[in-house]
Amino acid sequence: MTNVDLFETETAILARASQVVAGGESDPTRYRLALEELITSYGRLLRESRRLIARSDRTERELNQLNSKLTQLSDELDYKAKHDNLTGALNRGAVFERAHHYLTKSPLSLIVLDIDFFKRINDEFGHPTGDGVIRELVNRLRLALDGKGEVGRVGGEEFTVLLPGVMLGDAAIVAEKIRQSIAQQEFACLPTRPVTASFGVSWIGLNGDFEDAYARADAALYKAKHGGRNRVERDSQALVD
Numbered sequence: 001m002t003n004v005d006l007f008e009t010e011t012a013i014l015a016r017a018s019q020v021v022a023g024g025e026s027d028p029t030r031y032r033l034a035l036e037e038l039i040t041s042y043g044r045l046l047r048e049s050r051r052l053i054a055r056s057d058r059t060e061r062e063l064n065q066l067n068s069k070l071t072q073l074s075d076e077l078d079y080k081a082k083h084d085n086l087t088g089a090l091n092r093g094a095v096f097e098r099a100h101h102y103l104t105k106s107p108l109s110l111i112v113l114d115i116d117f118f119k120r121i122n123d124e125f126g127h128p129t130g131d132g133v134i135r136e137l138v139n140r141l142r143l144a145l146d147g148k149g150e151v152g153r154v155g156g157e158e159f160t161v162l163l164p165g166v167m168l169g170d171a172a173i174v175a176e177k178i179r180q181s182i183a184q185q186e187f188a189c190l191p192t193r194p195v196t197a198s199f200g201v202s203w204i205g206l207n208g209d210f211e212d213a214y215a216r217a218d219a220a221l222y223k224a225k226h227g228g229r230n231r232v233e234r235d236s237q238a239l240v241d
Contacts, residue, residue, distance in 0.1 A: 013041045084153040086131055087138040095152035095160050099210045102164040107205045109171030111161035112217040113178070116196045116229040118157035125190060132189030137182060137197070144178045160214075168203035168234060175199040175232045183230055198224040202235035 017034040082094035090098060102108050115121075115137065122130040134157065141151045141161065152160040161178070163171050176199075183196045200220030204213035216235040224233040 010041050010045060013037050087135055087153055089138050089159070090150060090152035092152065092154040095150075095154055095162065096210065096214075098150060098152075099162055102162065103204065103207055103210060105206075106165040107167070107203065107208070108210070108213070109163040109166040109168055109201065109203045110210075110213050110217045111163065111171060111175045111178070112154075112200045112202075112214070112221045113159050113161075113175070113197045114221055114225070115157040116198055116225075121190065121193070121195075125193075129190055133187055133195055136187050136189055137195070140181045141178055144181045145174070149174070160217075168201065171203065172201050172232055172234050175201050179230065179232055196230035198229045199232040200224060200235065201232060 017038050020030050020034045082091060082097075083089065084091050099108060099110070115133065118130065118133075121133060134153075138151060138153070138159070141159065145151070145161065149161050149163040149166075152162070154160050161174070163174065166174070179197060179199055183194065187195050198221055200217040200223070202213045202217035202220060204210060213235075216237055220233040220235045224231045227233065
């Protein structure tokens, strides 16, 4: 490939001026012409340099803006991949991923809860109302937790709360607080019908088997359902603190 000299014209002008100087010309006209040619060439170089610098600055700004948008898009996609669209709570996959992460550092309590008779709500009042109940319930979970633990939606009307570093007895107290926050105040989206939930609570030690703890919490939830609903049941196999 032939190399292209981007400054071929300027190089030739400089060479001619150098020849005039080196030749010791006595005619001032030749010096003036050589100087004028140099000035013209230099002015052109300055204009082109400024244009290229401006273009480079503009390109850098555009690339920075594009990079910022790509980073934002990546963050949004990552968020959507880990969160439930309706409530913003963690989805099932993210719940299990986060739980395994916590268990490498500390023991963990798990609360599993399910809205009582939720199918009836959907059948009697419609799915938009059912969605409203789910959203409001998640908001109450967050308020009751007051920044402690993490909320996940693992099924249609089934939710989890991860409580790293919390023992079983304290987790049961938290579950009861949540139960009361749901049952004792009417839902704005469904003021004509009480909404309640049933709870199962389990505990797992450091580096323990989360899937097993989840199954035990689910069994406790099943017990709460069959024990009359709107109640909290502990996992009977878990270690008691």
